[in-house]
Structure formats: structure tokens, C-alpha cells
Amino acid sequence: xxxxxxxxxxxxxxxxxxxxxxxxxxxxxxxxxxxxxxxxxxxxxxxxxxxxxxxxxxxxxxxxxxxxxxxxxxxxxxxxxxxxxxxxxxxxxxxxxxxxxxxxxxxxxxxxxxxxxxxxxxxxxxxxxxxxxxxxxxxxxxxxxxxxxxxxxxxxxxxxxxxxxxxxxx
Ligand SMILES: C=C(O[C@@H]1C=C(C(=O)O)C=C[C@H]1O)C(=O)O
Numbered sequence: 001x002x003x004x005x006x007x008x009x010x011x012x013x014x015x016x017x018x019x020x021x022x023x024x025x026x027x028x029x030x031x032x033x034x035x036x037x038x039x040x041x042x043x044x045x046x047x048x049x050x051x052x053x054x055x056x057x058x059x060x061x062x063x064x065x066x067x068x069x070x071x072x073x074x075x076x077x078x079x080x081x082x083x084x085x086x087x088x089x090x091x092x093x094x095x096x097x098x099x100x101x102x103x104x105x106x107x108x109x110x111x112x113x114x115x116x117x118x119x120x121x122x123x124x125x126x127x128x129x130x131x132x133x134x135x136x137x138x139x140x141x142x143x144x145x146x147x148x149x150x151x152x153x154x155x156x157x158x159x160x161x162x163x164x165x166x167x168x169x170x
Pocket of ligand 1: 097100111112113114116117120145146147149150153
């Protein structure tokens, strides 16, 4: 059984510095709790807005709307393909990190490796900039997957290195 306390590995973000600031340390780019809270309050606002269902009927009497509907439908097919690919990639990522969790539990390593995380933060920021992606999105993605992966490492360690406790380990 692991005696690792979650406060040792679920490190709170240390710094509210703008994630886009050039030259900031990796630790400065970590999302802080306030940024996460702000992002979720914005999504609550969006949630509260009205929703529209786009369908052929709405476009029936207006060729401009009909054209917009056609383009939205084509873009949605691309969006659906991307979402499917992302889920496949996440499945593979969590299988790999679960396998790392088994090795760490066997070797007596803690779930977190902050040196590795700092490398990942800096790398993903560079990739996001090159790709034209908001660097906050890259950091939100990283924060999500790494936090989930460490939770699973802890579960594996608590189960004596048994990955059977996870539903994602193939
Ligand atoms: C998977 C690992 O464990 C943790 C999870 C990481 C991840 O999900 O990429 C990265 C570093 C660690 O804090 C690892 O050490 O490689």
C-alpha cells in the first residue's frame, strides 16, 4: 500500500502569471486555481445562454441561411472526426501513463515527476505557439491529462501495483 499523501503530488499551481508571457519559467505557466475558476464561470455563462438547433427547416426560405447551414454541417463532420481521433489518442495516452504508474509503483517512485512536467509545459507552449493555438488551451489540456494520470498512478500504487483498478488499462 502507498503511504504517499496526495498533497505531495497534486501540487497546486504556484503562480498566476499570464501563461502567454514570453520567457516565463515552466512553473509560471501552470494554470492557477483562479484561472480555472474564471474559465468555468465563463462556461457557466455560455451554458445559461439560449441554444439554437440548426436544421434544414430553418434554412428553407433563405438561401444565405441555407449556405451557412451547409457549411456548418461540413465543419461539424470535421469536428466529429477530430473528436473521435482525440478520444483514441487519449485512450492510448492513458494506457501508456497507467503502464508508467505500474512501473513507478513497483520501483517505489512517487506518482509525480515535476522535472518531467516542467519539460512538458515548456514543450507544449512552444508547440502551441507554432501551431497557432492559444497557449492557455495547451496548458489546460496538459493540466487535465497529467492530473488524471497522477490520480491513476496513486490508485495503482494503493492497489499494490495492480493496474486492474483502472478501467483504462488494456
Ligand atoms: C506519466 C508520468 O507521471 C506523471 C504524469 C505525467 C503525464 O501524464 O505525462 C508526467 C509526469 C508525472 O508527473 C511520468 O512520470 O512520465
